[in-house]
Amino acid sequence: MTYLSFFKSELKLVIRRKQDIVNSLVFFLMIVTLFPLGVNPSSSFLEPAAGGIIWCSTTLAILMSVETMFKEDFHDGSLEQLVISGLYLPFLILLKLTVQWLAVLLPLLILSPLFSSMLFLPWSILSVLIFTLLLGSPALFLIGTIGAALTLSLRRGAVLMLLIILPFYLPVIIFATGAITAAQTGQDYMGQLAILAAISLAALALSPGMAAISIKASIN
Amino acid sequence: MNWIWFHKLGSPKWFFHWADRWSKLIFIFGVSLFLLGIIWGLVFAPEDYQQGNSFRIIYIHVPSAMLAQSCYLALGISGIVSLVWQMKMAPIFIKSVAPIGAVMAIIALLSGAIWGKPTWGTWWVWDARLTSVLVLFILYMGVIAIQNSFDDTRLSDKAAVVISVVGLINLPIIKYSVDWWNTLHQPATFSIIEKPSMPAEMWVPLLFCVVGLYLFTVGVTCWRMQTELLIREKRSNWIKAEVLDSGV
Amino acid sequence: MQTTLTLSASNLCIERSEKLLCDDLSFRVRAGEILHITGENGAGKSSILKVIAGILQPLSGDLDFSGEDISLYRDVLQAELLFLGHSTGVKNVLTVFENLQLYFPKATDTEINNALMAVNLEGYLVTEAHQLSAGQKKRIALAKLWLTDKKVWLLDEPFSALDTRGIKVLEYKLKEHVECGGLILLTTHQKPSSVLDVKELHLSL
Numbered sequence: 001m002t003y004l005s006f007f008k009s010e011l012k013l014v015i016r017r018k019q020d021i022v023n024s025l026v027f028f029l030m031i032v033t034l035f036p037l038g039v040n041p042s043s044s045f046l047e048p049a050a051g052g053i054i055w056c057s058t059t060l061a062i063l064m065s066v067e068t069m070f071k072e073d074f075h076d077g078s079l080e081q082l083v084i085s086g087l088y089l090p091f092l093i094l095l096k097l098t099v100q101w102l103a104v105l106l107p108l109l110i111l112s113p114l115f116s117s118m119l120f121l122p123w124s125i126l127s128v129l130i131f132t133l134l135l136g137s138p139a140l141f142l143i144g145t146i147g148a149a150l151t152l153s154l155r156r157g158a159v160l161m162l163l164i165i166l167p168f169y170l171p172v173i174i175f176a177t178g179a180i181t182a183a184q185t186g187q188d189y190m191g192q193l194a195i196l197a198a199i200s201l202a203a204l205a206l207s208p209g210m211a212a213i214s215i216k217a218s219i220n
Numbered sequence: 221m222n223w224i225w226f227h228k229l230g231s232p233k234w235f236f237h238w239a240d241r242w243s244k245l246i247f248i249f250g251v252s253l254f255l256l257g258i259i260w261g262l263v264f265a266p267e268d269y270q271q272g273n274s275f276r277i278i279y280i281h282v283p284s285a286m287l288a289q290s291c292y293l294a295l296g297i298s299g300i301v302s303l304v305w306q307m308k309m310a311p312i313f314i315k316s317v318a319p320i321g322a323v324m325a326i327i328a329l330l331s332g333a334i335w336g337k338p339t340w341g342t343w344w345v346w347d348a349r350l351t352s353v354l355v356l357f358i359l360y361m362g363v364i365a366i367q368n369s370f371d372d373t374r375l376s377d378k379a380a381v382v383i384s385v386v387g388l389i390n391l392p393i394i395k396y397s398v399d400w401w402n403t404l405h406q407p408a409t410f411s412i413i414e415k416p417s418m419p420a421e422m423w424v425p426l427l428f429c430v431v432g433l434y435l436f437t438v439g440v441t442c443w444r445m446q447t448e449l450l451i452r453e454k455r456s457n458w459i460k461a462e463v464l465d466s467g468v
Numbered sequence: 469m470q471t472t473l474t475l476s477a478s479n480l481c482i483e484r485s486e487k488l489l490c491d492d493l494s495f496r497v498r499a500g501e502i503l504h505i506t507g508e509n510g511a512g513k514s515s516i517l518k519v520i521a522g523i524l525q526p527l528s529g530d531l532d533f534s535g536e537d538i539s540l541y542r543d544v545l546q547a548e549l550l551f552l553g554h555s556t557g558v559k560n561v562l563t564v565f566e567n568l569q570l571y572f573p574k575a576t577d578t579e580i581n582n583a584l585m586a587v588n589l590e591g592y593l594v595t596e597a598h599q600l601s602a603g604q605k606k607r608i609a610l611a612k613l614w615l616t617d618k619k620v621w622l623l624d625e626p627f628s629a630l631d632t633r634g635i636k637v638l639e640y641k642l643k644e645h646v647e648c649g650g651l652i653l654l655t656t657h658q659k660p661s662s663v664l665d666v667k668e669l670h671l672s673l
Contacts, residue, residue: 001571004573009569076557076560170397171394174398181404
């Protein structure tokens with residue numbers, strides 16, 4: 001096995017499982033629909049809340065995707081093979097993560113104009129939304145990976161994973177929605193974007209190693 | 221600096237005997253100090269000119285909030301110690317301290333709510349301090365949950381260590397982000413403790429309560445750790461000798 | 469350069485689920501040798517292989533690979549290791565060819581075809597693995613033995629999915645591997661035929 005052959009294999013896996021990606025997007029659509037239906041469909045409610053609604057939906061969609069990241073590999077024995085392959089496990093995890101991230105984020109970015117118009121988010125703010133997604137979603141994926149790695153051997157680890165991971169998502173959500181709200185009120189939002197980038201970079205430094213430790217412990 | 225004490229702490233046997241000698245004393249001293257502080261504060265300290273008698277809740281709220289944060293700090297550092305030095309006692313410490321920290325967080329939240337009612341008119345308000353204690357409580361529940369979810373001790377220890385280290389690193393980020401979020405959404409609430417202007421009759425009992433509660437926590441944590449050691453090392457000879465000797 | 473290929477363990481203690489499986493275990497396997505680990509179910513046969521491969525950590529003990537201490541880090545061993553565990557490591561969504569290509573990206577089509585022929589899977593080259601039976605998936609994993617250049621083989625129940633012809637072919641392959649200087653540790657319930665010259669390690673509960 002080489003890093004390249006692993007990366008190619010992961011890409012093939014994602015492409016063959018297109019249904020999973022479609023599911024995430026439909027899920028996202030459902031949550032976005034939930035708020036107007038459940039609360040208030042008027043633009044006076046939806047426009048200021050749009051950033052928050054989209055980010056809550058993004059968080060849930062990412063959590064769904066991350067939760068099953070290692071499950072299949074664990075059950076069919078390929079995770080074992082990765083650990084003893086002699087390759088650097090944190091980097092393998094990073095490659096896998098990157099493929100997942102692309103698989104979830106690219107469709108999301110393409111559909112973001114649709115979602116923002118459904119929530120009455122002005123076009124001028126769309127670019128800020130896209131920036132927050134680009135800068136904040138890596139952090140969510142990276143931190144989520146640690147949770148997935150810790151709970152992969154549990155039969156019903158999904159709820160436990162959410163419990164552990166959600167507190168760490170709060171800063172990302174706070175700053176991402178903060179940036180969008182600031183843009184909506186005409187204020188400066190570069191600070192918030194910078195912090196999002198910083199959190200993602202810190203997660204990039206920390207998560208692959210932590211996830212590798214967790215995987216090695218879990219595969220007994 | 222002499223690091224021998226640090227490595228001694230890592231030996232279960234040494235800790236067990238140390239705790240046997242000292243933990244009861246620490247616990248009793250802590251409880252008495254806390255009771256002293258709380259009776260003084262609740263009954264004898266003068267009324268606050270602004271809040272009347274309701275401010276007295278700080279004698280419970282402040283110590284418990286401080287302890288909730290300190291316990292998590294200790295938990296996180298313990299996780300780092302476990303990762304770097306592979307100290308066997310570290311996961312045991314994490315397991316013992318986590319429920320205590322969680323209870324402290326609940327007490328802080330409840331006392332904060334009790335304080336909030338007469339002061340702000342509502343039981344709950346999303347201010348920075350209460351919200352960060354709430355998040356801290358959820359973090360504690362995460363550590364406790366993950367330790368109880370695995371049958372294999374080695375795995376549950378490793379998982380708890382990873383989550384505490386990640387939590388420790390995230391804690392300042394979460395605190396900062398909640399503070400920042402709060403400045404956006406709330407008008408500045410008056411400071412909860414006006415430190416310099418507190419007369420001695422007010423902050424001395426507070427000090428007693430804080431120190432007393434810390435000592436109480438140390439005592440209880442030692443007991444919990446001893447119990448955990450009894451369970452884990454039940455096959456080793458020194459534990460068998462302990463049990464037979466002292467009839468525990 | 470000729471280096472003496474040996475794998476040795478000393479005073480290995482292995483624990484699983486709070487139960488002591490192996491206590492103070494020591495053995496040595498040299499190039500050209502096959503170590504056959506026997507014992508009842510649950511005695512720890514798979515666990516030994518997993519400990520050597522680096523999936524499990526032993527409670528205590530040392531491992532040595534050709535003179536290098538690998539007790540803490542198995543990197544040196546893993547570079548020369550092929551491990552076939554109880555789970556096949558076969559991805560259901562990929563075809564048989566893609567599954568093998570993942571582990572052997574440089575293998576040519578002919579080589580892969582020959583390997584599949586040896587395990588009686590010719591014709592399934594582009595079949596997606598989820599369409600195959602459990603036994604066939606195990607044979608995909610076995611096909612790796614015909615494609616690898618790694619010297620140390622750790623095989624957990626390699627004969628379990630094979631018919632008599634398959635067993636003969638695999639035994640021949642194992643014999644060929646050790647004659648070329650390789651080293652094998654395997655677990656199996658069956659008694660290996662006299663074709664193979666094995667050392668035995670028996671574990672009791």
